[in-house]
Amino acid sequence: MQKNYRPGGVGMIPALPGTYLLHLYFDSHQAELVRCNILGWQVGADRRLTPLVVDPHAADEDVWHVLHPDGRVEASNGKVWDSAEKWISDERRARREAA
Numbered sequence: 001m002q003k004n005y006r007p008g009g010v011g012m013i014p015a016l017p018g019t020y021l022l023h024l025y026f027d028s029h030q031a032e033l034v035r036c037n038i039l040g041w042q043v044g045a046d047r048r049l050t051p052l053v054v055d056p057h058a059a060d061e062d063v064w065h066v067l068h069p070d071g072r073v074e075a076s077n078g079k080v081w082d083s084a085e086k087w088i089s090d091e092r093r094a095r096r097e098a099a
Helices: 084-098
Strands: 009-014 020-027 030-037 040-044 049-052 065-067 073-075
Touching: 020 084, 030 084, 073 084
Parallel strands: none
Antiparallel strands: 009 040, 020 030, 020 065, 040 049, 065 073
């Protein structure tokens, strides 16, 4: 049996249908939005939630973003937008300012 050195969770919570992990990619001035179904949430020993998706590295970024069924986008750092369009607009603005 192979050992797993990843920190274990203390529980699982199912995700509501229509909950997605979002990734935003920019090519020139076009934004491409990629959504991954969130199947559930792993509760860590420190009580942090991590989205469970098919791609095990999808939530490895420092800050990840979730689209909730009610249309809100929430970042893992606690920031919230009313819609995906507002989040994309803020990301565009931040990339322009960083350039």
